[in-house]
Amino acid sequence: xxxxxxxxxxxxxxxxxxxxxxxxxxxxxxxxxxxxxxxxxxxxxxxxxxxxxxxxxxxxxxxxxxxxxxxxxxxxxxxxxxxxxxxxxxxxxxxxxxxxxxxxxxxxxxxxxxxxxxxxxxxxxxxxxxxxxxxxxxxxxxxxxxxxxxxxxxxxxxxxx
Amino acid sequence: xxxxxxxxxxxxxxxxxxxxxxxxxxxxxxxxxxxxxxxxxxxxxxxxxxxxxxxxxxxxxxxxxxxxxxxxxxxxxxxxxxxxxxxxxxxxxxxxxxxxxxxxxxxxxxxxxxxxxxxxxxxxxxxxxxxxxxxxxxxxxxxxxxxxxxxxxxxxxxxxx
Numbered sequence: 001x002x003x004x005x006x007x008x009x010x011x012x013x014x015x016x017x018x019x020x021x022x023x024x025x026x027x028x029x030x031x032x033x034x035x036x037x038x039x040x041x042x043x044x045x046x047x048x049x050x051x052x053x054x055x056x057x058x059x060x061x062x063x064x065x066x067x068x069x070x071x072x073x074x075x076x077x078x079x080x081x082x083x084x085x086x087x088x089x090x091x092x093x094x095x096x097x098x099x100x101x102x103x104x105x106x107x108x109x110x111x112x113x114x115x116x117x118x119x120x121x122x123x124x125x126x127x128x129x130x131x132x133x134x135x136x137x138x139x140x141x142x143x144x145x146x147x148x149x150x151x152x153x154x155x156x157x158x159x160x161x
Numbered sequence: 162x163x164x165x166x167x168x169x170x171x172x173x174x175x176x177x178x179x180x181x182x183x184x185x186x187x188x189x190x191x192x193x194x195x196x197x198x199x200x201x202x203x204x205x206x207x208x209x210x211x212x213x214x215x216x217x218x219x220x221x222x223x224x225x226x227x228x229x230x231x232x233x234x235x236x237x238x239x240x241x242x243x244x245x246x247x248x249x250x251x252x253x254x255x256x257x258x259x260x261x262x263x264x265x266x267x268x269x270x271x272x273x274x275x276x277x278x279x280x281x282x283x284x285x286x287x288x289x290x291x292x293x294x295x296x297x298x299x300x301x302x303x304x305x306x307x308x309x310x311x312x313x314x315x316x317x318x319x320x321x322x
Contacts, residue, residue, distance in 0.1 A: 001235020006282055007195020011214055011270035012236040013316055015176040016267035017258075051171055053235075071272050072318050074214075077175040080267060094265035097178075097254065102263030102271025104311070106177035106241060111232050113170035121167055141196035150265070155174055157233050 014050070014076035017150055018094050021086035022049060024080055024147040032125055033110060033152070035077065038070045049079040052062060071151060077108065096149045107143065109153035115142065172276075175211070175237035176269060178311055179255050182247035183210060186240055193286055194271060195311070196238065199231045210240040238269065257310045265307040268304065268312035276303065276317040 019025040026133035029035045029051050050070055050087045058069040070076055082117065097105030112118040119133055119142050129135075130151055132144035142154040180186040189211050190196045196303040197215035201208065211231055231237055246252045258266030273279040280294055280303050289314055290296075291304035303315040 003191070003195050003197060006279075009272075009318065010195050010279075011272040011318075012238060012269065013272040014270045014314075016270070016314075018265055018267060030164070034164050034171050034181075035173070035244060036164060068319070071316055072166070078267075078270075095258070095263045097256070097258060097263075099265050102256045102258075102264065102265065104179055105258050105266030106179060106239075108173065109175045109177070109239075111170075111172040111174040118171075149266070153175075153177075155232055155271070156231070157170065157172075 011072070012074050013071060014078045016078040016080055016106075017148075018092065019079045019081055019148055021147070022047065022079065022081045022092060023086065025081075028127075028147050029077065029079070031156035032122070032127060038076070039067055046080055046082045049081070050149075051075055051079065052076045094148050094150075096151060099149060107153045109155050111155050111157045113157045114153060115140070115156040122154075172233070173235050175239045177239040177241055178266075178269075179310075180309055181241045181252065181254060182308070183208065183240065183242045184247065185244075189236065189288075189308050190240070190315060193288060199237070200228055207241055207243045207244050210242070212240065213237045213239055220294065250287045255309050255311075258310060258313060268314050270314035272316050272318045276301070276315060279315060286292055 004057070015033050026037070026049065032038060034053070035051040037049060038052055038054065038059055038109060039050040052070065052075050058066050061069060095102030115133065122144055127146045130145050133139055133142050140156060144152050144154060146152055187198065191198060196212040197220050198210060199213055199215065199220055200211040213231065213236050217234070219227050221228060222252070239266065256263035258264060276294065283305055289306045291306050294300055294303050301317060305313050305315060307313055
């Protein structure tokens with residue numbers, strides 16, 4: 001329910017993170033995490049990839065409707081690839097946001113219905129973990145690492161706190 | 162449409178960023194941006210605030226159902242407050258992710274139906290802009306700054322690219 005008329009149309013559309021190499025990151029987000037590529041825009045020096053779980057089938061719409069539809073929903077991930085980082089041996093990599101200097105952003109989180117099954121699948125796919133279900137005190141959540149080292153929290157849909 | 166059975170239940174639930182002072186950040190996200198506070202968890206040394214546009218009225222549910230509901234939707238913003246930063250004069254502040262060292266995370270983005278009206282309102286509320294609609298080449302989007310300096314993109318819902 002909108003809190004005020006001035007903000008009633010607002011939606012939390014997307015989160016943007018930079019990636020070093022789309023050839024590595026797209027398979028991670030699309031195959032390992034199962035997102036759909038909703039839009040890809042080559043901006044010259046960089047390319048933007050908009051991904052999301054395509055609950056409404058917007059990936060099948062004509063291009064113009066698809067672009068509009070992805071701005072009118074929530075849960076979109078924007079990956080920015082600055083061309084050249086993937087082959088630049090002097091590129092230092094991006095900050096995960098979880099260490100100084102650079103602390104700020106923490107993680108993105110994916111809800112899954114069966115977290116034991118999901119984590120077993122990540123293990124079988126060779127995905128690196130920051131925190132397995134069995135590590136530490138919080139045994140109901142896990143953290144995996146994306147190809148740039150960003151933390152991706154895995155949360156059970158049945159969780160109640 | 163799910164791409165594979167293994168990921169068909171997955172949702173992009175939330176994005177987490179650290180904040181210096183909830184007394185400043187909560188009014189920004191709740192009043193200026195119009196989000197609802199869906200959950201607040203004091204974890205001892207830190208407190209987690211889960212916010213989102215409450216399209217489904219989950220803020221009115223009993224606590225346990227509310228917690229579960231917020232894990233089963235998309236578009237949630239988690240703010241982490243490490244206790245003490247708000248009054249620690251040696252605290253350097255968090256990295257926005259948009260400058261070295263610390264580049265990685267870029268921004269979150271809010272879709273609004275009338276971007277001219279929304280930006281005029283932000284101006285009247287004294288919100289700092291990183292990029293006004295009239296700045297630069299991309300005249301259809303704006304960037305405002307949250308209290309920690311994170312970039313918040315403002316995107317028109319009617320945008321087609």
